[in-house]
Amino acid sequence: MESEELLGGANADGSQENQEKKKSPLVSLEKDLAFYADSIKEVAVEIMVEGISSTPIFIAHQHEVKIGEVILNKDELNTNWTIQASTLEEFIEKGIILPNKKEHFLKNYKKPEEYICVFVVVPEGANFIFYPYPKS
Numbered sequence: 001m002e003s004e005e006l007l008g009g010a011n012a013d014g015s016q017e018n019q020e021k022k023k024s025p026l027v028s029l030e031k032d033l034a035f036y037a038d039s040i041k042e043v044a045v046e047i048m049v050e051g052i053s054s055t056p057i058f059i060a061h062q063h064e065v066k067i068g069e070v071i072l073n074k075d076e077l078n079t080n081w082t083i084q085a086s087t088l089e090e091f092i093e094k095g096i097i098l099p100n101k102k103e104h105f106l107k108n109y110k111k112p113e114e115y116i117c118v119f120v121v122v123p124e125g126a127n128f129i130f131y132p133y134p135k136s
Helices: 003-007 025-049 088-093 099-108
Strands: 056-061 069-072 082-087 115-122 125-132
Touching: 025 056, 025 069, 025 082, 025 115, 025 125, 056 088, 082 088, 088 099
Parallel strands: 056 115
Antiparallel strands: 056 082, 069 082, 115 125
16 A cells, blocks of 8 residues: 555545545544553553563554454543554464565664554555654
């Protein structure tokens, strides 16, 4: 999936889509990530400190996915996105990241103390984004 598809905006032919008709799902995701940031950071630190993984990954979705553990449920919190916690190791184990792509992923992985690694799942596909924690 191309970032343009995930972010919305220009169509494949380069024209600008009517923003009223199709608003990017990332608008609501960004709002939820800002709201969830402290809780996500707490879980990321716990994953690293407990030695579970040095590469936490958080899955953002609006339906159901079968990876990771739910940490923030959209229905319980009255938000748009559910967040599940996972790790690079689980992504490799489930075949989402191929073992031969691990090094490429790690080269692009940003400091987990500064960024949330989010695997965004939308009906059109899925992709990784790195969302900076808000400055305190």
